[in-house]
Amino acid sequence: MKPYVYVTRKVPEEIYHKLQEQYDVDMWPEEEVQVPRELLLEKAQKADALLTVISDQLDEELFSEAKNLKVVANMAVGYDNVDLDAASKHQIAICNTPDVLTDTTADLTFALLLATARRMIESAEFVKEGKWKSWSPMLLAGTDVHHKKIGIVGMGKIGTVVAKRAAGFDMEIIYHNRSRHEVAEEMLGATYCSFDELLETADFVVCLAPLTEHTRGMFQREQFQKMKKDAIFINASRGAIINEQALYDALVAGEIAAAGLDVFEKEPISADHPLLSLSNVVALPHIGSATKETRMAMMETCCENLDAIFNDRPPKTLVNKNLLSL
Known part of the structure; x- marks a missing residue:
């Protein structure tokens, strides 16, 4: 009897058929609508494996009822949607998809920085709305990126590759991290510096830290007030790392110049969210890894992890490595 795998979001046919070759596969058929919580709980109760996305909440309630569940293949680098302690308690392997999306997410992060600095979205809408009447010296003038100082909060794999792109723009690179990153240096x-020094001196503050108990809410009004008035804030990590009301207030008060955001505390963000009313905010729908090549690679990694578990091999990207000793 084939293991039963439940896929919580519609995947391309080639991935679906690949899974079908080895498993009894059931899949939520929607691309843009999240699987309802009650249905997820129902499917998890009989699943041997789940292939999930970052918006699926996997907690003690789910794990305690999922008596057959052996593995969760989470299609993301981050796993803040998973109660890792609960999964380990129930001896359920949690796998993620690191590495394959590093360059792609770095590309998007730096593109978001450029778009915000040069007011690209605002300028494109200006043209489409028929407002462009003549060339003007200061029309939609943004700020330079080259030779400016970028401050990266979270110098992990993605942060390091963003720094590499910044170096190509002759930017001065400073960073704050839990530990020194000698290779990047x-x-x-x-240059490693304190969090406060980074806030006070960077022209661009780029948040790429993972969401943990230590980083949740690390950007409050106080942090934005420490930044330069012409500084630009970029968040491509997790929305819950910042206080969105504090960011809105700082932007309205002119305490910082602009913000580029790919992630939000509640996703999808409401169309009437105050941040979306500001012309100096560039907002994207969490598309950091959204290229066809990278998303396929992420799904392939999920398939490889499932294959390893069901063939008694260590999975490629196991998060709760303590299970290896059990």
Whole structure:
């Protein structure tokens, strides 16, 4: 009897058929609508494996009822949607998809920085709305990126690759991290500094830290007030790392110049959210890894992890590595 795998979001046919070759596959048929919580709980109760996305909440309630569940293949680098302690308690392997999306997410992060600095979205809408009447010296003038100082909060794999792109723009690179990143310092000339120093001196503050109990809510009004008035804030990590009301208030008060956001505390963000009313906010729908090549690679990694578990091999990207000793 084939293992039963429940897929919580519609995947391309080639991935679906690949899974069908080895498993009894059931899939939520929607691309843009999340599987209802009650249905997810129902499917998990009989599943041997779940292939999930970052918006699926996997907690003690789910794990305690999922008596057959052996593995969750979470299609994301982050796993803040998973109660890792609960999963380990129930001896359920949690796998993620690191590495394959590093460059792609770095591309988007730097593109978001450029778009915000040069007011690209605002300018495109200006043209489409028929407002462009003549060339003017200061029309939609943004700010330079080259030779400015970028401050990266969270110098992990993605942060390091963003720094590499910044170096190509002749930017001065400073960073704050839990620990020193000697490779980034040696190869890219990055300078480690305190969180406060980064806030006070960077022209661009780029948040790429993972969401943890230590980083949740780390950007409050106080942090934005420490930034330069012409500084630009970029968040491509997790929305819950910032206080969105504090960011809105700081932007309205002119305490910082602009913000580029790919993530939000509640996703999808409501169309009437105050941040979306501001012309100096560039908002994207969490598309950091959204290229066809990368999303396919993420799904392939999920398939490889399932294959390993059901063939008694260590999975490629196991998060709760303590299970290996059980």
